[in-house]
């Protein structure tokens with residue numbers, strides 16, 4: 128699907144340039160003639176949405192950085208200065224803070240999409256692992272960004288999370304001191320977090336380029352999970368088909384984003400972060416941002432500190448092994464009746480863990496957290512390996528074109544399949 | 552047929568999830584009862600709630616009066632005088648703000664002789680605080696009173712499941728003012744001036760700052776504790792979120808634009824995709 132481009136620019140200047148640096152051909156082959164399966168549904172729009180959010184975070188972030196002061200005694204008031212005195216500063220800051228949440232919302236949909244339709248399976252393992260790396264970088268970026276406004280939750284969140292490393296035997300304490308640049312979270316910590324918060328998004332851009340490159344080598348998966356057999360019959364060119372569909376999805380996503388930014392900008396934030404950081408006063412509940420809560424719940428479900436840390440990082444790392452843990456030959460969950468039940472169970476378990484992460488670790492919450500954590504890991508380590516061996520899948524469509532014709536099953540999910548079959 | 556079994560899959564999953572969440576939620580609620588000793592503040596009706604919410608100027612001005620005459624004896628409010636003249640706030644006139652600022656003494660310096668001096672306030676100065684520093688305030692009051700410029704955003708209360716899931720849709724953002732209103736009305740024990748129903752742990756260092764008649768309004772509004780509390784809570788919400796009116800106004804325009812744009816894109820998309828079906832794309 129990739130390879131030397133047949134693109135010939137119209138203008139003489141364009142041809143001159145193209146024979147020296149074929150960037151037009153790269154864009155043409157990647158975003159114009161690139162063949163996309165014609166049965167894609169709107170879950171496939173989230174890749175584009177994620178790119179949009181990455182760009183939005185970088186633009187708002189760079190402008191915020193022009194007004195922000197990464198110094199412990201001034202950070203909090205510099206953010207307030209942005210909110211009150213910088214022209215449209217409140218807009219920038221609310222766009223950036225809520226943008227992080229939207230970014231994570233989109234990445235979770237994107238990941239669950241991949242898990243349901245088996246997008247991680249051969250030949251897309253490298254593509255999938257690059258995605259897991261992006262997810263990790265995003266988490267690091269957001270964690271450090273949240274420290275920058277230097278409110279109570281910034282400070283105490285940073286203290287709790289960096290302290291996790293102290294669980295490592297022997298080297299733990301020195302590592303924490305090294306991370307902090309001192310003996311507690313303080314100005315040096317804030318400074319390095321700001322430097323890294325500025326750097327990591329650009330590393331994400333780099334990995335995203337690799338991710339898209341890998342995608343354009345293997346081609347997209349699709350709701351039927353059968354590979355493209357005939358470019359003619361099974362695919363449509365990226366432009367105009369995917370472009371217009373993605374554009375529509377992006378604008379709908381922007382409506383959701385704007386709702387939060389303009390109407391409930393502080394709903395997703397913690398009230399304690401409007402109190403300036405104070406090392407002498409510990410907040411009653413130290414709770415991370417919502418997008419970290421499932422992992423936080425797993426951390427707290429394990430009675431030992433080191434065990435909890437291993438489980439938490441393991442719960443993310445395990446995603447990278449998914450291509451080899453799922454033994455089923457069938458890609459799409461649409462044709463795996465048992466898998467569907469366990470998969471939705473997994474989605475519920477992840478959301479349940481998210482809820483429990485926001486609750487104090489006591490009584491019934493702990494028991495529920497442990498049960499759901501067990502299910503979380505069992506899904507990867509027991510259910511998926513065994514399911515592939517015992518499950519009888521439904522019959523697959525022979526081709527993507529057949530899938531579109533047999534509207535039935537895809538009608539629920541597939542936007543592409545709604546098209547009437549009258550000849551144009 | 553795939554359609555039916557597939558739908559069945561979704562349905563089973565949905566049912567299973569409902570059961571699971573129900574069983575999950577029924578247990579913890581009882582386990583939590585003990586920890587939740589504060590009553591939930593009641594939701595008040597605020598003029599600034601909802602997508603078209605606006606502050607009531609007269610109410611903000613009364614709220615400011617309550618702040619100035621009562622709360623400012625203890626609490627600091629680090630905002631410049633001039634903000635009280637900005638659009639979307641109490642909207643005092645420039646002249647009123649100049650006079651207000653001039654009525655305060657502000658510390659400045661050092662001057663050419665190297666000495667600190669006092670001068671009359673200017674609109675660009677912050678409201679000065681009654682105390683030299685937090686330690687002085689704590690020594691006088693038992694505990695340093697919290698800074699007020701963000702107070703209305705720095706307090707929330709637990710909404711609990713499932714209300715917290717509904718809040719973003721009904722745009723409930725006024726948890727802070729509801730809490731402050733409840734707190735100011737929450738001194739229920741005549742024999743214990745430091746007992747408050749709504750303060751976490753009930754033992755609050757601030758005795759009831761307001762009671763009927765302590766502030767004299769000139770616009771004929773009722774001079775009751777409830778009215779004062781409501782006015783000052785509104786004022787504090789404005790102080791914490793001075794750009795709220797501009798934000799909601801812009802939000803409405805952005806929403807209208809995006810919804811129309813999405814509609815146009817949807818129909819364009821339908822048209823573009825109309826010729827796609829099981830066979831090859833028909834090219835015209």
Ligand code: HEM
Nearest residue numbers: 184185188189191192195224227269272273275276325328
């Ligand atoms: C992957 C993309 C990014 C994510 C997920 C992200 C996330 C965050 C988060 C969660 C906050 C805290 C917001 C708050 O509660 O106030 C934050 C703050 C901040 N970020 Fe980012 N960010 C990203 C990219 C960037 C970039 C590229 C820059 C600048 C070069 C930047 C600059 C800042 C600054 C200056 C702040 C402090 C101001 C504030 O708190 O609003 N960010 N970021």
